[in-house]
Amino acid sequence: MVKIRVMPTLLHxxxxxxxxxGFDSWRRTGSALQAIKVYNMRGVDxxxxxxxxxxxxxxxxxxxxxxxxxxxxxxxxxxxxxIRTVEDIGKMLSVGADKVSINSQAVLDPGxxxxxxxxxxxxxxxxxxxxxxxxxxxxxxxxxxxxRSTGLDPIEWAKRAAALGAGEILLTSIDRxxxxxxxxxxxxxxxxxxxxxxxxASGGAGHYAHMADVLRNGGAAAVAAASIYHFTxxxxxxxxxxxxxxxxxxxx
Amino acid sequence: MSAVTxxxxxxxxxxxxxxxxxxxxxxxxxxxxxxxxxxxxxxxLPGVGAFPVAMERLNALGLSDAIRDAVxxxxxxxxxxxxxxxxxxxxxxxxxxxxxxxxxKGDVRRLEKATPEERIPHMGWNTVEDQGGxxxxxxxxxxxxxxxxxxxxxxxxEEAVLATTPSYGGVPAIVGQGQVFxxxxxxxxSQTNGFQLLKNFLKA
Numbered sequence: 507m508v509k510i511r512v513m514p515t516l517l518h519x520x521x522x523x524x525x526x527x528g529f530d531s532w533r534r535t536g537s538a539l540q541a542i543k544v545y546n547m548r549g550v551d552x553x554x555x556x557x558x559x560x561x562x563x564x565x566x567x568x569x570x571x572x573x574x575x576x577x578x579x580x581x582x583x584x585x586x587x588x589i590r591t592v593e594d595i596g597k598m599l600s601v602g603a604d605k606v607s608i609n610s611q612a613v614l615d616p617g618x619x620x621x622x623x624x625x626x627x628x629x630x631x632x633x634x635x636x637x638x639x640x641x642x643x644x645x646x647x648x649x650x651x652x653x654r655s656t657g658l659d660p661i662e663w664a665k666r667a668a669a670l671g672a673g674e675i676l677l678t679s680i681d682r683x684x685x686x687x688x689x690x691x692x693x694x695x696x697x698x699x700x701x702x703x704x705x706x707a708s709g710g711a712g713h714y715a716h717m718a719d720v721l722r723n724g725g726a727a728a729v730a731a732a733s734i735y736h737f738t739x740x741x742x743x744x745x746x747x748x749x750x751x752x753x754x755x756x757x758x
Numbered sequence: 759m760s761a762v763t764x765x766x767x768x769x770x771x772x773x774x775x776x777x778x779x780x781x782x783x784x785x786x787x788x789x790x791x792x793x794x795x796x797x798x799x800x801x802x803l804p805g806v807g808a809f810p811v812a813m814e815r816l817n818a819l820g821l822s823d824a825i826r827d828a829v830x831x832x833x834x835x836x837x838x839x840x841x842x843x844x845x846x847x848x849x850x851x852x853x854x855x856x857x858x859x860x861x862x863k864g865d866v867r868r869l870e871k872a873t874p875e876e877r878i879p880h881m882g883w884n885t886v887e888d889q890g891g892x893x894x895x896x897x898x899x900x901x902x903x904x905x906x907x908x909x910x911x912x913x914x915x916e917e918a919v920l921a922t923t924p925s926y927g928g929v930p931a932i933v934g935q936g937q938v939f940x941x942x943x944x945x946x947x948s949q950t951n952g953f954q955l956l957k958n959f960l961k962a
Binding site: 507508509510511546549551552573576577579580581582599600601602603604605623624625626627628629630673674702703704727728757 | 768771772773774777778781806807808811841852853871876877878879880881882883884885903905906907908909924925944946947949950
């Protein structure tokens with residue numbers, strides 16, 4: 507049986523790594539290369555790397571940087587931020603990304619998902635969905651780092667993305683991001699039920715028990731987290747040991 | 759030092775495979791020149807992408823014939839990784855039916871769920887079970903995990919299946935016939951076990 511995955515997320519902005527709350531209030535957390543070297547040694551399952559300055563600022567991805575990081579990264583790495591064309595996906599894969607994550611541009615141009623899947627295979631096309639719970643109780647997809655409204659329902663959008671060829675959905679709850687209050691389990695469960703591709707839960711992990719909750723009750727295939735690794739003593743390794751003790755199928 | 763020639767069709771990530779091989783002590787050459795492939799001592803065919811697109815590239819660059827010359831005539835060892843493993847097959851059925859390199863009998867089919875909980879693509883770490891004396895798994899503890907990421911699998915002839923992974927009803931994880939080898943998972947991303955597998959290939 508395929509193991510559940512514990513994935514640290516690295517957010518890169520400008521010159522270094524950052525982490526925020528609800529896609530805002532960014533704090534610097536160190537160097538990407540240093541983090542990757544540490545995660546190599548600790549046998550991390552997989553890494554997510556987002557260049558969060560690329561999309562909102564309409565900047566092109568920094569391929570040279572990814573090339574340098576990928577050279578040091580002996581674990582699978584999903585890279586996102588600023589991907590706009592099929593050629594961008596190809597370039598990102600060629601410098602060493604194992605999977606490419608598309609978010610804002612996939613909403614603007616859903617054909618990018620199909621084009622990426624046709625040329626490179628679904629297995630390397632990740633569609634990242636940032637969702638928010640509106641005051642009226644409805645769910646909505648936001649793009650451009652949570653700044654732009656789309657009118658899309660995350661469950662419907664996930665279904666469409668998977669039908670177009672997305673091989674994985676990386677689902678982030680903007681409400682929970684950086685709060686340490688736990689994943690949005692109901693949101694994750696609704697999306698995981700709607701698609702047959704793996705769903706990665708993201709946003710809100712404050713303790714390993716939150717990971718167990720979204721894996722058990724949210725149908726997630728993997729748990730991504732950033733803040734708890736940056737701002738607490740908790741580590742991906744300990745998370746896996748905890749989850750193994752909880753009965754999950756984990757690679758130790 | 760063992761030399762390895764990595765076949766660069768222009769579609770795959772060559773860097774991480776090259777780095778992993780160098781880490782394992784190999785002298786790495788990266789090429790898309792058919793003559794260099796023909797005269798190589800040991801070949802590695804990486805692969806991310808879709809079967810038809812990759813075959814079209816290999817054919818257009820004259821690499822398909824060069825690989826067959828090196829492997830069939832000169833009996834040089836080759837290791838295909840992920841899509842590179844699938845390309846060793848006779849035919850592939852991803853998007854459309856396409857002829858492969860025809861180095862190991864069998865065809866490439868879409869994964870099918872064996873249980874309702876399984877998801878496609880097969881993504882993540884999974885156990886690799888040796889079917890008996892797989893040379894690439896020498897010194898790899900039995901039941902070790904490797905990193906998989908694929909939606910299709912190589913339905914190879916039984917005698918060529920050297921190791922399997924238990925999901926999707928048990929699909930081939932390593933195929934091999936003579937000096938031709940393929941790994942469905944990514945050894946270059948599978949840390950200690952993956953590096954051991956690459957070291958074993960360098961001795962093949």
